[in-house]
Amino acid sequence: MTSSRAMPVEALLVVDVQSAAVSGDRAVPGTDRLVDRTADLIARARRGGALVVHVQNDGAPGAGDEPHTPGWELHHQVEAGPAEVVIRKTRDDGFHETPLGGLLNDSGVRALAICGVMSEICVQTTARTALALGYRVVMPHDGHATHDIPAAPGISDAVPAAAVSRVAEWALGSELEVVAHAADVAFAAPSRRR
Incomplete structure (x- = not known):
């Protein structure tokens, strides 16, 4: 479902916004926009009393997000x-x-917003599980990003990152609430805290 403004959510999941994904030669296209949008979401979630969860990927040895390397560090404070x-x-x-x-259950969260990287991998997979667990899930279209998919000879031309992100939303089905802008996500405190 696509809407212009979402009813308030009680939690924000910031998925894998780590240095390797938003800086250097491995950064997703549109990094400046993504960092701006995720920073705004975090600030507004804090002001609204929502639970903020930074989800940090522990990559394999040698990966850009290998634990305790510069690329593994969270971008946002x-x-x-x-x-x-x-x-x-x-x-x-x-x-x-x-x-x-x-954590979500203990905090009384019933609705959450998800932002971060990569749209079609960790963001989508986490959103799919949240939906399956019965959470109301809101995804701001300009709050997640990914890389272009390179051409595959005999299969397809290259797929631009913007198209990949949109397909990641679409593939989650009609239960997902997609809003055009991160600014359209409203936050409220959960009904109870741990």
Whole structure:
């Protein structure tokens, strides 16, 4: 479902906005826009009393996001506390073998927004699990990004990153609430805190 303005959500998941994804030669296209939008979402979620969860990928040895390397570091400053946490993951899904589900449940979250990278991988996979678990999920179109898909001879031409991101949203089905702009996401405090 696409809408112009979303009803308030009680949590923001910031997926894999790490140095390797937003700086240097591995940065996603439109990094400046993405960083601006995710920073705005984080600031407004904090002001609204929403739970902010930074999901940090622990990449394999040699990967750009290998733990404790410069590329692994979160791009946005974390205000650690009961309303803002970091959850580390080793798979595409932010819920897989992490405390994310329990944290959302314990905090009384029923609706959440998801932003970050990569649209068709970790963002989409985490959103799909959230939907399957019964959460209301809002995705700001300008709040997630990915890379172009290179041409595959005999299969397809290159697919621009903007098209990949849109298909990632579309593939999540009609339960996903897509809003055009990160500024259209509203935040509220969860009904209860841990």
